[in-house]
Amino acid sequence: MSAAVHVSGVGFWSPGFRDAAAWLAGARDPSVAIAPAEILPPMLRRRASALARMAAEVAVQATREEAAGLSRAPLVLGSAYGEIGAAVEMMREFQTDGGMPSPTRFHNSVHNAAVGYLSIATGNRGFATAVAAGARTTAMALLEAMALLEARREVVLVLADEPIPPPFASDPPYPAAAVAFRLTASPVCSTRSRLTGLRPGRADADPFLGVMAAHPCAGACALLGAVARGDAGSVSLGGPVGSAWIVDVAPVST
Protein backbone atom coordinates (compact mmCIF):
# COMPACT_ATOMS: atom_id res chain seq x y z
CA MET A 1 0.00 0.00 0.00
CA SER A 2 3.04 2.30 -0.15
CA ALA A 3 6.27 3.01 -2.00
CA ALA A 4 9.63 1.51 -1.09
CA VAL A 5 11.76 2.81 1.78
CA HIS A 6 15.31 1.78 2.64
CA VAL A 7 16.79 0.55 5.90
CA SER A 8 20.13 2.35 6.13
CA GLY A 9 21.06 1.79 9.77
CA VAL A 10 19.79 -0.24 12.75
CA GLY A 11 20.01 -0.05 16.53
CA PHE A 12 19.07 -2.39 19.38
CA TRP A 13 19.29 -2.31 23.15
CA SER A 14 17.87 -4.55 25.86
CA PRO A 15 19.19 -5.44 29.31
CA GLY A 16 22.05 -7.92 28.63
CA PHE A 17 22.47 -6.88 24.99
CA ARG A 18 24.33 -3.66 24.15
CA ASP A 19 23.57 -3.67 20.43
CA ALA A 20 22.05 -5.55 17.51
CA ALA A 21 25.16 -7.69 16.92
CA ALA A 22 25.17 -8.90 20.54
CA TRP A 23 21.47 -9.73 20.49
CA LEU A 24 21.59 -11.50 17.11
CA ALA A 25 24.59 -13.56 18.32
CA GLY A 26 22.79 -14.40 21.58
CA ALA A 27 25.82 -12.99 23.44
CA ARG A 28 24.28 -11.92 26.75
CA ASP A 29 26.41 -9.63 28.92
CA PRO A 30 24.97 -9.31 32.45
CA SER A 31 26.82 -6.01 32.98
CA VAL A 32 24.55 -4.31 30.41
CA ALA A 33 21.81 -3.05 32.76
CA ILE A 34 21.04 0.54 31.80
CA ALA A 35 21.36 2.13 28.37
CA PRO A 36 24.45 4.41 28.29
CA ALA A 37 22.72 7.07 26.13
CA GLU A 38 25.95 9.06 25.97
CA ILE A 39 24.42 11.52 23.52
CA LEU A 40 22.38 12.98 26.40
CA PRO A 41 24.38 15.59 28.35
CA PRO A 42 24.88 14.39 31.98
CA MET A 43 22.19 16.67 33.41
CA LEU A 44 19.57 15.42 30.92
CA ARG A 45 20.74 11.81 31.31
CA ARG A 46 20.22 11.94 35.09
CA ARG A 47 16.64 13.13 34.61
CA ALA A 48 15.70 10.94 31.65
CA SER A 49 13.59 7.82 32.16
CA ALA A 50 14.93 4.35 31.35
CA LEU A 51 12.74 4.35 28.21
CA ALA A 52 14.13 7.72 27.05
CA ARG A 53 17.69 6.45 27.62
CA MET A 54 17.19 3.29 25.60
CA ALA A 55 15.45 5.22 22.82
CA ALA A 56 18.37 7.68 22.65
CA GLU A 57 20.87 4.80 22.64
CA VAL A 58 19.30 2.93 19.69
CA ALA A 59 18.73 6.14 17.71
CA VAL A 60 22.46 6.90 17.94
CA GLN A 61 23.37 3.35 16.88
CA ALA A 62 21.09 3.54 13.83
CA THR A 63 22.59 6.86 12.66
CA ARG A 64 26.25 5.97 13.27
CA GLU A 65 26.93 5.99 9.50
CA GLU A 66 25.49 9.51 9.22
CA ALA A 67 26.55 11.41 12.33
CA ALA A 68 24.63 14.61 11.49
CA GLY A 69 21.40 12.67 11.00
CA LEU A 70 20.00 13.00 14.51
CA SER A 71 20.23 16.79 14.53
CA ARG A 72 18.01 17.12 11.47
CA ALA A 73 16.14 13.89 10.71
CA PRO A 74 12.44 13.62 11.61
CA LEU A 75 12.06 11.40 14.70
CA VAL A 76 9.22 8.89 15.07
CA LEU A 77 8.78 6.96 18.33
CA GLY A 78 6.41 4.00 18.44
CA SER A 79 5.57 2.60 21.86
CA ALA A 80 2.51 0.65 22.98
CA TYR A 81 2.63 1.70 26.65
CA GLY A 82 5.17 4.54 26.61
CA GLU A 83 6.24 5.96 29.96
CA ILE A 84 3.96 3.70 32.00
CA GLY A 85 6.67 3.32 34.68
CA ALA A 86 6.61 7.06 35.42
CA ALA A 87 2.79 7.12 35.31
CA VAL A 88 2.41 4.32 37.89
CA GLU A 89 5.14 5.84 40.08
CA MET A 90 3.11 9.09 40.11
CA MET A 91 0.08 7.10 41.34
CA ARG A 92 2.22 5.88 44.25
CA GLU A 93 3.15 9.50 45.00
CA PHE A 94 -0.55 10.45 45.17
CA GLN A 95 -0.87 8.01 48.11
CA THR A 96 1.94 9.65 50.11
CA ASP A 97 1.80 12.67 52.45
CA GLY A 98 0.98 15.78 50.47
CA GLY A 99 -0.10 13.70 47.49
CA MET A 100 1.91 15.71 44.96
CA PRO A 101 4.15 14.10 42.32
CA SER A 102 7.67 15.11 41.39
CA PRO A 103 7.46 17.71 38.60
CA THR A 104 10.29 16.00 36.72
CA ARG A 105 8.46 12.67 36.86
CA PHE A 106 5.35 14.40 35.52
CA HIS A 107 7.11 15.80 32.45
CA ASN A 108 8.85 12.45 32.02
CA SER A 109 5.46 10.68 31.95
CA VAL A 110 4.41 12.07 28.54
CA HIS A 111 4.54 9.65 25.60
CA ASN A 112 6.86 11.95 23.63
CA ALA A 113 9.38 12.39 26.47
CA ALA A 114 12.03 10.26 24.71
CA VAL A 115 11.93 12.26 21.45
CA GLY A 116 11.80 15.46 23.52
CA TYR A 117 15.04 14.56 25.31
CA LEU A 118 16.65 13.49 22.03
CA SER A 119 15.68 16.73 20.24
CA ILE A 120 17.09 18.81 23.12
CA ALA A 121 20.36 16.82 23.15
CA THR A 122 20.88 17.12 19.39
CA GLY A 123 19.41 20.61 18.81
CA ASN A 124 16.89 19.12 16.38
CA ARG A 125 14.12 21.72 15.85
CA GLY A 126 12.42 19.68 13.15
CA PHE A 127 9.66 17.08 13.24
CA ALA A 128 9.30 14.66 16.15
CA THR A 129 6.32 12.53 17.08
CA ALA A 130 5.25 9.65 19.30
CA VAL A 131 2.58 7.13 18.33
CA ALA A 132 0.87 4.09 19.87
CA ALA A 133 -1.21 1.30 18.37
CA GLY A 134 -1.15 -1.63 20.80
CA ALA A 135 0.14 -4.79 19.13
CA ARG A 136 0.15 -2.93 15.78
CA THR A 137 2.54 -0.26 17.08
CA THR A 138 5.51 -1.32 14.92
CA ALA A 139 3.42 -1.38 11.74
CA MET A 140 1.68 1.94 12.41
CA ALA A 141 4.90 3.74 13.40
CA LEU A 142 6.41 2.42 10.14
CA LEU A 143 3.35 3.73 8.26
CA GLU A 144 3.84 7.19 9.85
CA ALA A 145 7.53 7.05 8.81
CA MET A 146 6.66 5.97 5.25
CA ALA A 147 4.17 8.83 4.85
CA LEU A 148 6.86 11.27 6.05
CA LEU A 149 9.35 9.81 3.54
CA GLU A 150 7.11 10.92 0.67
CA ALA A 151 8.64 14.37 1.24
CA ARG A 152 11.70 13.79 3.45
CA ARG A 153 15.08 12.26 2.75
CA GLU A 154 15.32 10.27 5.98
CA VAL A 155 13.45 9.36 9.15
CA VAL A 156 14.79 7.87 12.38
CA LEU A 157 12.20 5.35 13.59
CA VAL A 158 12.46 4.08 17.18
CA LEU A 159 10.29 1.34 18.71
CA ALA A 160 10.58 0.98 22.48
CA ASP A 161 8.66 -0.51 25.40
CA GLU A 162 9.53 -1.30 28.98
CA PRO A 163 7.99 -4.03 31.17
CA ILE A 164 4.65 -3.04 32.66
CA PRO A 165 5.24 -2.34 36.36
CA PRO A 166 3.34 -3.92 39.26
CA PRO A 167 0.50 -4.10 40.06
CA PHE A 168 -0.38 -4.14 36.34
CA ALA A 169 2.42 -6.46 35.09
CA SER A 170 1.63 -8.44 31.94
CA ASP A 171 1.61 -12.18 31.37
CA PRO A 172 3.81 -13.41 29.84
CA PRO A 173 6.36 -10.81 30.97
CA TYR A 174 8.84 -9.34 28.52
CA PRO A 175 12.12 -7.48 28.90
CA ALA A 176 12.69 -3.79 28.17
CA ALA A 177 13.83 -3.40 24.57
CA ALA A 178 14.30 -0.70 21.97
CA VAL A 179 14.92 -1.05 18.23
CA ALA A 180 15.76 1.72 15.76
CA PHE A 181 15.85 1.96 11.99
CA ARG A 182 17.35 4.79 9.98
CA LEU A 183 15.02 4.87 6.97
CA THR A 184 15.89 6.71 3.77
CA ALA A 185 13.67 7.46 0.80
CA SER A 186 16.44 6.52 -1.67
CA PRO A 187 19.18 3.93 -1.31
CA VAL A 188 22.41 5.30 0.24
CA CYS A 189 25.88 3.73 0.77
CA SER A 190 24.85 2.12 4.06
CA THR A 191 21.49 0.75 2.81
CA ARG A 192 21.00 -2.90 3.76
CA SER A 193 17.41 -3.67 2.82
CA ARG A 194 14.41 -2.33 0.98
CA LEU A 195 10.93 -2.38 2.52
CA THR A 196 7.81 -2.52 0.35
CA GLY A 197 4.19 -3.59 0.61
CA LEU A 198 3.32 -2.62 4.18
CA ARG A 199 -0.16 -4.13 4.46
CA PRO A 200 -2.59 -6.06 6.64
CA GLY A 201 -1.67 -9.74 6.73
CA ARG A 202 0.02 -12.44 8.70
CA ALA A 203 3.36 -14.19 8.06
CA ASP A 204 5.03 -16.99 10.00
CA ALA A 205 6.31 -15.87 13.41
CA ASP A 206 10.08 -15.59 13.68
CA PRO A 207 11.29 -18.50 15.87
CA PHE A 208 14.45 -16.52 16.69
CA LEU A 209 12.53 -14.02 18.85
CA GLY A 210 12.38 -16.16 22.03
CA VAL A 211 11.24 -14.07 25.04
CA MET A 212 10.99 -11.05 22.74
CA ALA A 213 7.97 -12.67 21.03
CA ALA A 214 5.80 -11.33 23.89
CA HIS A 215 7.22 -7.80 23.54
CA PRO A 216 4.85 -5.14 22.10
CA CYS A 217 7.62 -4.35 19.57
CA ALA A 218 8.25 -8.00 18.61
CA GLY A 219 7.60 -7.04 14.98
CA ALA A 220 10.47 -4.54 15.08
CA CYS A 221 12.77 -7.24 16.49
CA ALA A 222 11.70 -9.60 13.69
CA LEU A 223 12.34 -6.91 11.08
CA LEU A 224 15.75 -6.15 12.59
CA GLY A 225 16.65 -9.85 12.35
CA ALA A 226 15.49 -10.08 8.74
CA VAL A 227 17.52 -7.00 7.76
CA ALA A 228 20.64 -8.21 9.58
CA ARG A 229 20.47 -11.66 7.97
CA GLY A 230 19.75 -10.22 4.52
CA ASP A 231 16.46 -12.15 4.28
CA ALA A 232 14.03 -11.73 1.39
CA GLY A 233 10.31 -12.26 2.09
CA SER A 234 7.42 -11.14 4.26
CA VAL A 235 7.97 -10.22 7.90
CA SER A 236 5.17 -10.29 10.46
CA LEU A 237 5.04 -6.92 12.23
CA GLY A 238 2.45 -8.08 14.75
CA GLY A 239 -1.13 -7.27 15.64
CA PRO A 240 -4.19 -9.07 16.94
CA VAL A 241 -5.81 -11.89 14.95
CA GLY A 242 -7.64 -10.34 12.02
CA SER A 243 -5.73 -7.06 12.04
CA ALA A 244 -2.05 -7.98 11.93
CA TRP A 245 0.36 -6.32 9.51
CA ILE A 246 3.26 -7.50 7.34
CA VAL A 247 5.96 -5.88 5.23
CA ASP A 248 8.13 -7.27 2.44
CA VAL A 249 11.87 -7.03 2.96
CA ALA A 250 14.61 -7.55 0.36
CA PRO A 251 18.40 -7.18 0.73
CA VAL A 252 20.11 -4.37 -1.18
CA SER A 253 23.75 -4.77 -2.20
CA THR A 254 25.69 -1.52 -2.36
Added chain:
Amino acid sequence: MSGLERGDGFPITGYAVGNALGASSREVAKALALGRSGLRPCPFELPFETYCGQFPDVLAPVPPSLAAWDSRLARIALVVLEGVAGAVERACRRWGAERVAVVLGTSTGGILETERAFEAYAACGEVPAAFDLDRQHAFDALFEVVRRRTGAGGPGYVVSSACSSSGKALGAARRLLLAGLADAVLTGGADTLCQTTLRGFGSLEAISRRACRPFCAERDGTSLGEGAAFLLLERDGDGPARLLGVGESSDAHHMSHPHPQGVGARLAMKEALAQAGLGPEAVDHVNAHGTGTTANDAIEAGAIVALFGRSVPVVSTKGYTGHLLGAAAATEAALALLSIECGFVPASLGAEPLDPSVSLYLCLARREGRYRRVLSNSFAFGGSNVSVLLGEAS
Protein backbone atom coordinates in the same frame (compact mmCIF):
# COMPACT_ATOMS: atom_id res chain seq x y z
CA MET B 1 9.54 24.33 1.00
CA SER B 2 8.82 20.67 1.47
CA GLY B 3 7.35 18.52 -1.24
CA LEU B 4 4.35 17.81 0.99
CA GLU B 5 2.22 20.58 -0.44
CA ARG B 6 -1.28 20.87 -1.70
CA GLY B 7 -2.12 24.56 -1.49
CA ASP B 8 -5.88 24.15 -1.34
CA GLY B 9 -5.61 21.45 1.33
CA PHE B 10 -8.27 18.84 2.00
CA PRO B 11 -11.97 19.37 2.73
CA ILE B 12 -13.26 18.85 6.26
CA THR B 13 -16.49 17.08 5.38
CA GLY B 14 -17.76 16.67 8.91
CA TYR B 15 -16.79 17.63 12.43
CA ALA B 16 -18.01 17.42 16.00
CA VAL B 17 -16.81 18.97 19.24
CA GLY B 18 -17.91 18.51 22.84
CA ASN B 19 -16.51 19.72 26.15
CA ALA B 20 -17.53 21.74 29.25
CA LEU B 21 -19.54 24.05 26.96
CA GLY B 22 -21.81 21.26 25.71
CA ALA B 23 -21.83 17.84 24.09
CA SER B 24 -22.40 19.04 20.51
CA SER B 25 -20.98 21.66 18.12
CA ARG B 26 -24.27 23.59 18.31
CA GLU B 27 -24.14 23.90 22.12
CA VAL B 28 -20.44 24.81 22.02
CA ALA B 29 -21.04 27.53 19.40
CA LYS B 30 -23.91 28.96 21.45
CA ALA B 31 -21.79 29.24 24.62
CA LEU B 32 -18.98 30.91 22.64
CA ALA B 33 -21.41 33.42 21.12
CA LEU B 34 -22.79 34.28 24.58
CA GLY B 35 -19.33 34.47 26.19
CA ARG B 36 -20.36 31.81 28.72
CA SER B 37 -17.54 29.90 30.44
CA GLY B 38 -17.75 26.18 31.20
CA LEU B 39 -15.23 26.41 34.07
CA ARG B 40 -16.49 25.53 37.57
CA PRO B 41 -14.91 24.57 40.93
CA CYS B 42 -13.13 21.24 40.36
CA PRO B 43 -14.97 18.27 41.94
CA PHE B 44 -11.84 16.08 42.14
CA GLU B 45 -10.34 15.39 45.56
CA LEU B 46 -7.07 17.32 45.39
CA PRO B 47 -4.55 18.83 47.81
CA PHE B 48 -5.31 22.26 46.31
CA GLU B 49 -8.29 24.22 45.01
CA THR B 50 -8.86 24.84 41.34
CA TYR B 51 -11.46 25.26 38.61
CA CYS B 52 -11.89 22.90 35.69
CA GLY B 53 -14.01 22.27 32.60
CA GLN B 54 -15.87 19.03 33.26
CA PHE B 55 -17.90 17.38 30.48
CA PRO B 56 -21.47 18.40 31.37
CA ASP B 57 -23.64 15.40 30.63
CA VAL B 58 -24.27 12.40 32.80
CA LEU B 59 -22.39 9.99 30.58
CA ALA B 60 -24.28 6.83 29.72
CA PRO B 61 -22.35 3.54 29.74
CA VAL B 62 -20.98 2.50 26.35
CA PRO B 63 -23.16 0.11 24.28
CA PRO B 64 -22.96 -3.60 25.22
CA SER B 65 -20.76 -4.41 22.19
CA LEU B 66 -18.11 -2.01 23.57
CA ALA B 67 -18.62 -2.82 27.27
CA ALA B 68 -15.11 -4.28 27.62
CA TRP B 69 -13.68 -0.87 26.57
CA ASP B 70 -15.82 1.19 28.93
CA SER B 71 -14.05 4.21 30.39
CA ARG B 72 -14.84 7.90 30.88
CA LEU B 73 -12.62 8.57 27.84
CA ALA B 74 -14.65 6.13 25.71
CA ARG B 75 -17.96 7.59 26.94
CA ILE B 76 -16.94 11.16 26.10
CA ALA B 77 -15.53 10.08 22.73
CA LEU B 78 -18.71 8.17 21.83
CA VAL B 79 -21.06 11.03 22.80
CA VAL B 80 -19.13 13.54 20.69
CA LEU B 81 -18.64 11.05 17.84
CA GLU B 82 -22.43 11.03 17.29
CA GLY B 83 -22.04 14.40 15.58
CA VAL B 84 -19.80 13.02 12.84
CA ALA B 85 -20.72 9.31 12.67
CA GLY B 86 -23.11 9.82 9.73
CA ALA B 87 -20.41 11.56 7.70
CA VAL B 88 -17.96 8.72 8.44
CA GLU B 89 -20.52 6.13 7.34
CA ARG B 90 -20.99 8.03 4.06
CA ALA B 91 -17.20 8.17 3.59
CA CYS B 92 -16.96 4.39 4.18
CA ARG B 93 -19.60 3.78 1.48
CA ARG B 94 -17.93 6.22 -0.92
CA TRP B 95 -14.30 5.12 -0.60
CA GLY B 96 -14.62 1.62 0.86
CA ALA B 97 -14.21 1.15 4.62
CA GLU B 98 -10.60 -0.03 4.26
CA ARG B 99 -9.66 3.34 2.68
CA VAL B 100 -10.94 5.27 5.71
CA ALA B 101 -8.14 5.69 8.29
CA VAL B 102 -8.42 6.79 11.92
CA VAL B 103 -5.68 8.94 13.54
CA LEU B 104 -6.48 10.35 16.98
CA GLY B 105 -4.61 12.30 19.64
CA THR B 106 -4.78 11.80 23.40
CA SER B 107 -2.43 12.55 26.27
CA THR B 108 -4.36 10.94 29.13
CA GLY B 109 -5.84 7.93 27.36
CA GLY B 110 -7.89 6.11 29.97
CA ILE B 111 -5.47 6.78 32.84
CA LEU B 112 -8.39 7.96 35.01
CA GLU B 113 -9.48 4.29 35.20
CA THR B 114 -5.90 3.18 35.96
CA GLU B 115 -5.78 5.68 38.84
CA ARG B 116 -9.02 4.20 40.23
CA ALA B 117 -7.66 0.66 39.83
CA PHE B 118 -4.44 1.69 41.60
CA GLU B 119 -6.41 3.27 44.46
CA ALA B 120 -8.36 0.03 44.89
CA TYR B 121 -5.08 -1.90 44.84
CA ALA B 122 -3.57 0.45 47.45
CA ALA B 123 -6.64 -0.02 49.67
CA CYS B 124 -7.20 -3.78 49.40
CA GLY B 125 -4.13 -5.22 47.68
CA GLU B 126 -5.87 -6.23 44.45
CA VAL B 127 -6.45 -4.65 41.07
CA PRO B 128 -10.20 -4.88 40.31
CA ALA B 129 -10.96 -7.82 38.00
CA ALA B 130 -12.89 -5.58 35.58
CA PHE B 131 -9.82 -3.41 34.89
CA ASP B 132 -7.97 -4.33 31.69
CA LEU B 133 -4.81 -2.34 30.95
CA ASP B 134 -5.20 -2.77 27.19
CA ARG B 135 -8.87 -1.84 27.07
CA GLN B 136 -9.02 0.94 29.65
CA HIS B 137 -5.54 2.46 30.03
CA ALA B 138 -3.71 1.97 26.72
CA PHE B 139 -3.92 4.68 24.05
CA ASP B 140 -4.94 2.01 21.54
CA ALA B 141 -8.27 1.57 23.38
CA LEU B 142 -9.42 4.98 22.05
CA PHE B 143 -8.68 3.88 18.48
CA GLU B 144 -10.45 0.57 19.04
CA VAL B 145 -13.63 2.21 20.38
CA VAL B 146 -13.78 4.74 17.52
CA ARG B 147 -13.00 2.09 14.88
CA ARG B 148 -15.68 -0.26 16.17
CA ARG B 149 -18.30 2.50 16.47
CA THR B 150 -17.74 3.96 12.99
CA GLY B 151 -16.73 0.93 10.93
CA ALA B 152 -13.69 2.78 9.56
CA GLY B 153 -11.48 -0.09 8.42
CA GLY B 154 -8.26 1.57 7.27
CA PRO B 155 -5.00 1.88 9.17
CA GLY B 156 -5.20 3.69 12.48
CA TYR B 157 -3.22 4.81 15.48
CA VAL B 158 -2.93 7.32 18.27
CA VAL B 159 -0.49 10.22 18.37
CA SER B 160 0.46 11.19 21.91
CA SER B 161 2.70 14.20 22.40
CA ALA B 162 1.13 15.84 25.45
CA CYS B 163 -0.66 19.11 24.62
CA SER B 164 0.06 18.98 20.86
CA SER B 165 -1.26 15.38 20.41
CA SER B 166 -4.46 15.97 18.46
CA GLY B 167 -2.91 18.70 16.27
CA LYS B 168 -0.19 16.26 15.28
CA ALA B 169 -2.94 13.69 14.60
CA LEU B 170 -4.33 16.20 12.05
CA GLY B 171 -0.81 16.46 10.59
CA ALA B 172 -0.52 12.68 10.31
CA ALA B 173 -3.99 12.47 8.73
CA ARG B 174 -2.98 15.05 6.12
CA ARG B 175 0.18 13.07 5.27
CA LEU B 176 -1.78 9.81 4.88
CA LEU B 177 -3.97 11.58 2.30
CA LEU B 178 -0.98 13.18 0.53
CA ALA B 179 0.82 9.83 0.35
CA GLY B 180 -2.28 8.11 -1.02
CA LEU B 181 -2.37 5.75 1.96
CA ALA B 182 -6.03 6.63 2.63
CA ASP B 183 -8.87 8.46 0.88
CA ALA B 184 -10.54 9.70 4.06
CA VAL B 185 -9.24 10.06 7.62
CA LEU B 186 -11.26 10.46 10.78
CA THR B 187 -9.00 12.51 13.02
CA GLY B 188 -9.19 14.54 16.24
CA GLY B 189 -8.69 13.62 19.86
CA ALA B 190 -10.08 13.09 23.34
CA ASP B 191 -8.81 13.56 26.91
CA THR B 192 -10.34 13.36 30.39
CA LEU B 193 -9.67 15.14 33.62
CA CYS B 194 -7.64 12.93 35.95
CA GLN B 195 -5.42 13.06 39.02
CA THR B 196 -2.25 12.65 36.94
CA THR B 197 -2.64 15.89 34.99
CA LEU B 198 -4.36 17.92 37.76
CA ARG B 199 -1.67 17.06 40.32
CA GLY B 200 1.09 17.05 37.70
CA PHE B 201 0.43 20.60 36.54
CA GLY B 202 -0.19 21.47 40.21
CA SER B 203 3.34 20.26 41.02
CA LEU B 204 4.67 22.62 38.34
CA GLU B 205 2.67 25.48 39.95
CA ALA B 206 0.99 25.95 36.58
CA ILE B 207 -2.63 25.71 37.81
CA SER B 208 -4.76 28.70 38.80
CA ARG B 209 -6.98 28.47 41.88
CA ARG B 210 -9.71 30.21 39.84
CA ALA B 211 -10.85 30.11 36.22
CA CYS B 212 -7.78 30.73 34.04
CA ARG B 213 -7.29 34.22 32.53
CA PRO B 214 -5.11 33.96 29.41
CA PHE B 215 -3.12 37.11 28.50
CA CYS B 216 -4.46 38.97 31.57
CA ALA B 217 -2.09 41.05 33.72
CA GLU B 218 -3.40 39.05 36.70
CA ARG B 219 -3.06 35.57 35.17
CA ASP B 220 -1.66 32.94 37.52
CA GLY B 221 -1.97 29.58 35.79
CA THR B 222 -4.18 27.42 33.62
CA SER B 223 -7.40 25.45 34.21
CA LEU B 224 -7.75 21.91 32.88
CA GLY B 225 -10.71 20.55 30.97
CA GLU B 226 -11.94 17.43 29.20
CA GLY B 227 -13.71 16.66 25.97
CA ALA B 228 -13.28 15.47 22.41
CA ALA B 229 -13.25 16.79 18.87
CA PHE B 230 -13.40 14.88 15.59
CA LEU B 231 -12.79 16.08 12.05
CA LEU B 232 -13.35 14.02 8.91
CA LEU B 233 -10.91 14.79 6.09
CA GLU B 234 -11.52 13.49 2.58
CA ARG B 235 -9.55 13.54 -0.64
CA ASP B 236 -12.31 15.66 -2.15
CA GLY B 237 -15.83 16.64 -1.25
CA ASP B 238 -17.90 19.43 0.23
CA GLY B 239 -17.67 20.71 3.76
CA PRO B 240 -17.66 23.85 5.86
CA ALA B 241 -13.87 24.36 5.70
CA ARG B 242 -10.56 22.97 4.49
CA LEU B 243 -7.42 21.87 6.29
CA LEU B 244 -4.73 23.95 4.56
CA GLY B 245 -1.65 23.04 6.60
CA VAL B 246 -0.27 21.60 9.82
CA GLY B 247 3.13 22.94 10.91
CA GLU B 248 5.08 20.81 13.37
CA SER B 249 8.37 21.65 15.10
CA SER B 250 10.47 21.07 18.21
CA ASP B 251 11.89 23.71 20.56
CA ALA B 252 15.01 21.60 21.34
CA HIS B 253 15.19 23.67 24.51
CA HIS B 254 13.59 22.23 27.68
CA MET B 255 11.17 19.43 28.61
CA SER B 256 8.56 21.69 30.24
CA HIS B 257 9.51 25.33 29.47
CA PRO B 258 9.02 26.89 26.04
CA HIS B 259 11.96 28.44 24.21
CA PRO B 260 12.19 32.03 25.55
CA GLN B 261 12.13 33.55 22.05
CA GLY B 262 9.39 31.23 20.84
CA VAL B 263 11.67 29.86 18.12
CA GLY B 264 9.84 26.53 17.79
CA ALA B 265 6.42 28.21 17.89
CA ARG B 266 7.40 30.48 15.00
CA LEU B 267 8.77 27.52 13.01
CA ALA B 268 5.46 25.66 13.37
CA MET B 269 3.36 28.68 12.28
CA LYS B 270 5.65 29.35 9.29
CA GLU B 271 5.54 25.69 8.22
CA ALA B 272 1.72 25.69 8.25
CA LEU B 273 1.71 28.80 6.01
CA ALA B 274 4.36 27.32 3.69
CA GLN B 275 2.29 24.16 3.18
CA ALA B 276 -0.61 26.34 2.04
CA GLY B 277 1.64 28.60 -0.06
CA LEU B 278 0.36 31.62 1.90
CA GLY B 279 2.00 34.57 3.61
CA PRO B 280 1.12 35.77 7.13
CA GLU B 281 -1.11 38.55 5.72
CA ALA B 282 -3.55 35.84 4.52
CA VAL B 283 -4.47 34.87 8.10
CA ASP B 284 -7.60 36.58 9.48
CA HIS B 285 -7.62 35.16 13.00
CA VAL B 286 -5.40 33.23 15.44
CA ASN B 287 -6.75 30.90 18.13
CA ALA B 288 -3.77 31.05 20.52
CA HIS B 289 -2.50 28.24 22.75
CA GLY B 290 -2.94 30.88 25.52
CA THR B 291 -2.91 28.65 28.60
CA GLY B 292 -2.94 31.44 31.19
CA THR B 293 0.49 30.69 32.66
CA THR B 294 2.75 33.72 33.03
CA ALA B 295 5.68 32.74 30.82
CA ASN B 296 3.86 30.79 28.10
CA ASP B 297 1.40 33.55 27.18
CA ALA B 298 4.11 36.21 26.98
CA ILE B 299 6.33 34.05 24.75
CA GLU B 300 3.47 33.05 22.45
CA ALA B 301 2.26 36.67 22.16
CA GLY B 302 5.78 37.68 21.08
CA ALA B 303 5.91 34.90 18.47
CA ILE B 304 2.48 35.80 17.03
CA VAL B 305 3.31 39.52 16.84
CA ALA B 306 6.70 38.78 15.24
CA LEU B 307 4.99 36.85 12.44
CA PHE B 308 1.57 38.48 12.02
CA GLY B 309 1.98 41.97 13.49
CA ARG B 310 -0.52 43.58 15.84
CA SER B 311 -3.65 43.71 13.68
CA VAL B 312 -4.73 40.07 13.48
CA PRO B 313 -7.54 39.30 15.98
CA VAL B 314 -6.43 36.73 18.55
CA VAL B 315 -8.40 34.75 21.12
CA SER B 316 -7.61 32.13 23.73
CA THR B 317 -10.59 29.86 24.29
CA LYS B 318 -9.06 28.21 27.40
CA GLY B 319 -11.24 30.49 29.56
CA TYR B 320 -14.30 28.67 28.14
CA THR B 321 -13.22 25.03 28.04
CA GLY B 322 -10.09 24.84 30.16
CA HIS B 323 -6.94 23.29 28.70
CA LEU B 324 -7.96 20.00 27.06
CA LEU B 325 -4.30 18.84 26.78
CA GLY B 326 -4.26 15.95 24.27
CA ALA B 327 -7.64 17.04 22.87
CA ALA B 328 -6.81 20.78 22.89
CA ALA B 329 -5.43 21.16 19.36
CA ALA B 330 -8.32 19.36 17.62
CA THR B 331 -10.84 21.14 19.87
CA GLU B 332 -9.40 24.56 19.08
CA ALA B 333 -9.17 23.68 15.37
CA ALA B 334 -12.92 22.97 15.60
CA LEU B 335 -13.50 26.29 17.43
CA ALA B 336 -11.48 28.10 14.75
CA LEU B 337 -13.64 26.32 12.18
CA LEU B 338 -16.74 27.65 13.98
CA SER B 339 -15.31 31.18 13.53
CA ILE B 340 -15.17 30.58 9.76
CA GLU B 341 -18.62 29.00 9.65
CA CYS B 342 -20.49 31.30 12.07
CA GLY B 343 -18.64 34.53 11.27
CA PHE B 344 -17.47 35.59 14.72
CA VAL B 345 -14.48 35.37 17.04
CA PRO B 346 -15.57 34.87 20.66
CA ALA B 347 -14.48 37.22 23.44
CA SER B 348 -11.23 36.12 25.10
CA LEU B 349 -12.64 35.43 28.57
CA GLY B 350 -10.83 36.72 31.63
CA ALA B 351 -8.28 38.77 29.68
CA GLU B 352 -9.03 42.15 31.29
CA PRO B 353 -7.01 43.92 32.56
CA LEU B 354 -4.80 42.94 29.64
CA ASP B 355 -1.10 42.37 30.33
CA PRO B 356 0.50 45.66 29.13
CA SER B 357 3.54 43.72 27.86
CA VAL B 358 1.27 41.74 25.52
CA SER B 359 0.92 43.76 22.32
CA LEU B 360 -1.55 41.40 20.60
CA TYR B 361 -4.87 42.52 19.20
CA LEU B 362 -6.75 40.34 21.67
CA CYS B 363 -10.52 40.14 21.17
CA LEU B 364 -11.92 41.45 24.47
CA ALA B 365 -15.46 41.35 23.07
CA ARG B 366 -17.10 39.13 20.45
CA ARG B 367 -16.01 40.27 17.02
CA GLU B 368 -18.26 39.66 13.99
CA GLY B 369 -16.69 39.36 10.55
CA ARG B 370 -15.75 37.14 7.69
CA TYR B 371 -12.88 34.87 8.68
CA ARG B 372 -11.47 33.10 5.67
CA ARG B 373 -8.26 31.67 7.05
CA VAL B 374 -7.62 30.92 10.70
CA LEU B 375 -4.60 29.51 12.52
CA SER B 376 -4.68 27.55 15.79
CA ASN B 377 -1.60 26.94 17.97
CA SER B 378 -0.80 24.21 20.49
CA PHE B 379 2.51 23.83 22.34
CA ALA B 380 3.54 20.91 24.52
CA PHE B 381 6.02 19.28 26.89
CA GLY B 382 9.10 18.00 25.14
CA GLY B 383 9.11 21.26 23.13
CA SER B 384 6.49 19.85 20.73
CA ASN B 385 4.72 22.59 18.71
CA VAL B 386 1.86 22.36 16.25
CA SER B 387 0.07 25.04 14.27
CA VAL B 388 -3.11 24.15 12.32
CA LEU B 389 -4.23 26.33 9.39
CA LEU B 390 -7.85 26.14 8.22
CA GLY B 391 -9.52 27.95 5.32
CA GLU B 392 -13.09 28.51 4.19
CA ALA B 393 -14.62 26.10 1.67
CA SER B 394 -13.53 26.94 -1.89
